[in-house]
Each structure stands twice: as C-alpha cells, then as structure tokens.
Amino acid sequence: MENVKELLLILIGSSLVSNVVLSQFLGLCPFLGVSKKTNTAAGMGTAVIFVITLASAVAGVIYKYVLQRFHVEYLRTIVFILVIAALVQFVEMFLRKAMPALYEALGVYLPLITTNCAVLGVAITNVQKEYGILTGIVNGFATAVGFTIAIVILAGIREKLEYNDIPESFRGMPLVLLTAGLMAIAFCGFSGLL
Amino acid sequence: MNKAGERLYNGLVKENPTFVLMLGMCPTLAVTTSAMNGLGMGLTTMVVLALSNLIISLLRNMIPNRVRIPAFIVIIASFVTAVQLLLEAYIPSLNKSLGVYIPLIVVNCIILGRAESYAYSNPPVPSLFDGIGMGLGFTFALTCIGAVRELIGAGELFGFALMPDSFEPVRIFGQAPGAFFVLAALVALQNYIKNVRKKKGKSYEKIGSGCTEDCVNCGDVSCKKRFYDADAVDKGGQAIKSPSEKKSGKGGQATESSPEKKSGKVNQEQESAAEERGEKSAADNMQEQDRKGSMKNESPREAGHVAEKTQATEKEER
Structure with a gap:
C-alpha cells in the first residue's frame, strides 16, 4: 500500500503541483510553438506522453544495469541524450512500419521531441531523486501528462484570443507568454494539494 | 586580434x-x-x-x-x-x-x-x-x-x-x-x-529570430528546439526552403561556402566515421536518416543539412 501511495503522490505532484512547463520551464518551445490549435496541441501532448514514458523507462534501465553496475554514473548526461535521440529515431521507424495509423497521428511531432529538454530533464530528475525504474516511469508519465494538460489549456485560450484587439507590440508571443504567466499563477494554487 | x-x-x-x-x-x-x-x-x-x-x-x-x-x-x-x-x-x-x-x-x-x-x-x-x-x-x-x-x-x-x-x-x-x-x-x-525599425526601413530580421514562434523562418537551422507549427506543415515543401536561404544570410560568408566544401569532404572521411566513437548506434542512426533523406530529396546541393532533410522527407511523405 505504501508503494501505491507514493506513486500516487508522484503522479499528482509531477503533473499538477510542479508542472513541467509552468513551474520548471522545460519543454517551453513546443509549448509556445505548437499551441495554436487544440487538436494539434493534443497530438503533440500524446506524442510527448508516449516518448517521455518510454524514454524514462529506457533511461532508468540503462542507468541501473549499465551505468551503476560499472560505476560510471557521471557519464549519465552523455549517455542519456544519445539514448533518447536514438530511441526517438527507432520509435519513429518502428511506428512507420508497424502501426501506420498511429504514425500518421504522432509522426509529425516525433522528430520535434528528440531533444525537447523535458525528455532529458525527466531522465535526469529521476536519477537525481533516486527513483527506482517503476517510480521513474510513473514520474515520466505524470510529467508528460502535466505537459499535455498545460498545452491543451493554452491552445484553448489562444483560440479564444485570436480575434481580440491587442496592442501592436503585444501581438503574438508576448500575449502567449502573459497567458502562460497567468496559467502559472493558477497552477500555483495546486501547491496546497500535497 | x-x-x-x-x-x-x-x-x-x-x-x-x-x-x-x-x-x-x-x-x-x-x-x-x-x-x-x-x-x-x-x-x-x-x-x-x-x-x-x-x-x-x-x-x-x-x-x-x-x-x-x-x-x-x-x-x-x-x-x-x-x-x-x-x-x-x-x-x-x-x-x-x-x-x-x-x-x-x-x-x-x-x-x-x-x-x-x-x-x-x-x-x-x-x-x-x-x-x-x-x-x-x-x-x-x-x-x-x-x-x-x-x-x-x-x-x-x-x-x-x-x-x-x-x-x-x-x-x-x-x-x-x-x-x-x-x-x-x-x-x-x-x-x-x-x-519602429520596420517603419524607418532599417534591418530587423535578426531581432527575435531564435526560439520564438517563428521557427519555420528561423535562421538557425541547427537549433535543436526547432519545432513544426501545424500551419507550417500544411504548407508542405515550401516551408523548409526558407531556413536554408536565411541561414546563408545570417551566418556570414564563412557559412555560405561551407556546404560545398563539406560535401566533398564527406566521402573521404566516411569510413573513419564508424570506428571513431562509442556512440555508434546514434551515429549510424543519423547516417541512415541522412541517406534516407538524400534518396528522396535528390538534391546533392544540400549535403549540409541533416536535420532539415529529414524534416523535408517527413513532409514529402505526407
């Protein structure tokens, strides 16, 4: 039971309380760039969930059975980034061959995620917080869910903002950043959850 | 100095x-x-x-x-x-x-x-x-x-x-x-x-050309944070042309001449690639990706831009 409780806490903590974009600023570029429409935002979110969960699993296994075993933990940054880049390529090739339908839906977003700093960030956070493999996967999944929640909400707001009369200098990115700031304040409210 | x-x-x-x-x-x-x-x-x-x-x-x-x-x-x-x-x-x-x-x-x-x-x-x-x-x-x-x-x-x-x-x-x-x-x-x-600069007719392209939403027109081809906007994807092949054109303007003369120089170099040094490092899988991966790109793209001129080409391939297939 203790274990399940811990996993649940991580699930809520990583997805809402310390949201990956709004309080940790990881994955900011896709967050700002692919949030014009809700359906593309949702597509990006799904792809991120897929890749981050997989990447944290693979990174966790490699860290435990290769890096720790041979006492070369300090190589983690190099190993993780190469593993993630390779992994995304393989996932892309695999999806194209095996599941064309899923590839159609996620394919566009996969290359974008290769070096999304959120992926590397989650892998490194898992190591720094000394999570086990399962805990790491849950943390990765929760982080990605947090990203998806944030990007879909932002896309929804941006669709509404499209037709407003905005001062010239604030059109485009500044307005999106202000919206993101207000969302970050809203997400601060979650900090009482844990 | x-x-x-x-x-x-x-x-x-x-x-x-x-x-x-x-x-x-x-x-x-x-x-x-x-x-x-x-x-x-x-x-x-x-x-x-x-x-x-x-x-x-x-x-x-x-x-x-x-x-x-x-x-x-x-x-x-x-x-x-x-x-x-x-x-x-x-x-x-x-x-x-x-x-x-x-x-x-x-x-x-x-x-x-x-x-x-x-x-x-x-x-x-x-x-x-x-x-x-x-x-x-x-x-x-x-x-x-x-x-x-x-x-x-x-x-x-x-x-x-x-x-x-x-x-x-x-x-x-x-x-x-x-x-x-x-x-x-x-x-x-x-x-x-x-x-203000636009009104005065001065150059302004560089301002904010990095990681803003304008990634399709981003001058920095290598930027790892490059993403697609949905609109950019819709435009298809057109969209990728702009970064390479802009890049030559931005990087100065030094980069302009480099693609030709590099593509000549590639063939001689390709063998040494395999034995060089431990990150073979990733390297092979990149090579394969590039090969894939050049087959589909058929533009030897652009041997320089791996990332761009893969993106191009992605788009053409759609």
Whole structure:
C-alpha cells in the first residue's frame, strides 16, 4: 500500500503541483510553438506522453544495469541524450512500419521531441531523486501528462484570443507568454494539494 | 586580434543570444530568480560554449559531415559533465540552486547553434572568442533579467537590500509566473523596436529570430528546439526552403561556402566515421536518416543539412 501511495503522490505532484512547463520551464518551445490549435496541441501532448514514458523507462534501465553496475554514473548526461535521440529515431521507424495509423497521428511531432529538454530533464530528475525504474516511469508519465494538460489549456485560450484587439507590440508571443504567466499563477494554487 | 574583438562585440551586442536572437529560453526563464543565479548560469554556459567551440573548431576537419550533430552533442555533453563535476566540488551552493538546469545546458540551442553556424566552419581562435562573446552576451542578459526579477521580487540586488523599507516586494516576480511576465515584457519591447525599425526601413530580421514562434523562418537551422507549427506543415515543401536561404544570410560568408566544401569532404572521411566513437548506434542512426533523406530529396546541393532533410522527407511523405 505504501508503494501505491507514493506513486500516487508522484503522479499528482509531477503533473499538477510542479508542472513541467509552468513551474520548471522545460519543454517551453513546443509549448509556445505548437499551441495554436487544440487538436494539434493534443497530438503533440500524446506524442510527448508516449516518448517521455518510454524514454524514462529506457533511461532508468540503462542507468541501473549499465551505468551503476560499472560505476560510471557521471557519464549519465552523455549517455542519456544519445539514448533518447536514438530511441526517438527507432520509435519513429518502428511506428512507420508497424502501426501506420498511429504514425500518421504522432509522426509529425516525433522528430520535434528528440531533444525537447523535458525528455532529458525527466531522465535526469529521476536519477537525481533516486527513483527506482517503476517510480521513474510513473514520474515520466505524470510529467508528460502535466505537459499535455498545460498545452491543451493554452491552445484553448489562444483560440479564444485570436480575434481580440491587442496592442501592436503585444501581438503574438508576448500575449502567449502573459497567458502562460497567468496559467502559472493558477497552477500555483495546486501547491496546497500535497 | 581584431577578429577576436569583433567576435566579442558580435556576441555581446549585435547578436546577443537572449536580447536579440531569443535563443535558449528555458534556462533564461528558469534560473533568473536572482541576479546571482543568472550570473552563475551565464558563466557556466560561457565556459561550456567557449571550450566546445574551440574543440569543435579544432576537430572540424576530422568530423564527417553526416555525423556532425551527434559528434557535437558528445563534445558538448562531455564539457557539461566536467563543468558539473567541478561545480559540485567547488561551488556546491550554486550547483544546488541551479540543479537540473546544469546538465540541461547540453540541450541549450545557443551552444549547438554556434557549433553549427560558426565553429564548424571557422578556425579555432575566432571560434573560441565567438564562444566567449556569445557566452558573455548570455551572461549579461541573464544577469540583467535576474537583477530585475530580484529587485522587484525581493527588493534586493545580489543579496543586498536596495529598496526603501516602504517598498513592498512583489513576490510573484521571484516565482515561476514572474518569469513569464518579464519575458513577455521583453518580447513586447523587441516587437516595438522591430516595428519602429520596420517603419524607418532599417534591418530587423535578426531581432527575435531564435526560439520564438517563428521557427519555420528561423535562421538557425541547427537549433535543436526547432519545432513544426501545424500551419507550417500544411504548407508542405515550401516551408523548409526558407531556413536554408536565411541561414546563408545570417551566418556570414564563412557559412555560405561551407556546404560545398563539406560535401566533398564527406566521402573521404566516411569510413573513419564508424570506428571513431562509442556512440555508434546514434551515429549510424543519423547516417541512415541522412541517406534516407538524400534518396528522396535528390538534391546533392544540400549535403549540409541533416536535420532539415529529414524534416523535408517527413513532409514529402505526407
């Protein structure tokens, strides 16, 4: 039971309380760039969930059975980034061959995620917080869910903002950043959850 | 020596990575809670940037064109690891406050951008100074943003109380939302300057050309944070043309001549690629990706841009 409780806490903590974009600023570029429409935002979110969960699993296994075993933990940054880049390529090739339908839906977003700093960030956070493999996967999944929640909400707001009369200098990115700031304040409210 | 001075000026003022190009926004937002943190992050990045530029420039004739991105990443990651260990040993307090953002220097698009657009096609000494200049520009920008946030958020500067007692600190500026607000103000200012320059008929393309939403027209082909906008994908093949065209304008003469030079080099040095490093799988991967791209693309002219080509392939297939 203790274990399940811990996993649940991580699930809520990583997805809402310390949201990956709004309080940790990881994955900011896709967050700002692919949030014009809700359906593309949702597509990006799904792809991120897929890749981050997989990447944290693979990174966790490699860290435990290769890096720790041979006492070369300090190589983690190099190993993780190469593993993630390779992994995304393989996932892309695999999806194209095996599941064309899923590839159609996620394919566009996969290359974008290769070096999304959120992926590397989650892998490194898992190591720094000394999570086990399962805990790491849950943390990765929760982080990605947090990203998806944030990007879909932002896309929804941006669709509404499209037709407003905005001062010239604030059109485009500044307005999106202000919206993101207000969302970050809203997400601060979650900090009482844990 | 003149060249070195020019590179320093370029990095600090003309192409300031944060204020002008808007590159590397993740660390900019995340670590600028105080001026001290900004300064620490900026200097750390500068060390990595200068050293990786120097090494990449020294190895530029040895790194085969096709595997250059993985090679850059390995070089950069090595320096980041070294710097991280040094910080852990000698400045543990800074290491603690910067936390996960130190290893994440690896994915900072400024570093890979400079490696690709300057160090890979220029001699070591200018590359070193290019790194130092860009790093100083980044440090300057981070310190400024950090100072503003610290002053408003806590009434202090580098930890010294500056504001009168009657000043009520706006705590939110020290926290996550404040970062978004400060950046929004900064981009709005950029837009204002851009509009003014546009009206006066001066050049404005460079302002904000980095990691803003305008990635399709982004001059920095190598930027690792490049993403697709849904609209850009719809436009199909057209969209990818613009970065390569713009790039030659941005990178200066040095990069203009490089694609031809590099593509000639590739064939001779391809064999040495396989035995060179331990990150074979990633390297092979990149090669395969590139091959795939060149088959479909059939434009030998562009042997230079791996990333671009894969993206092109993606688009054509759709």
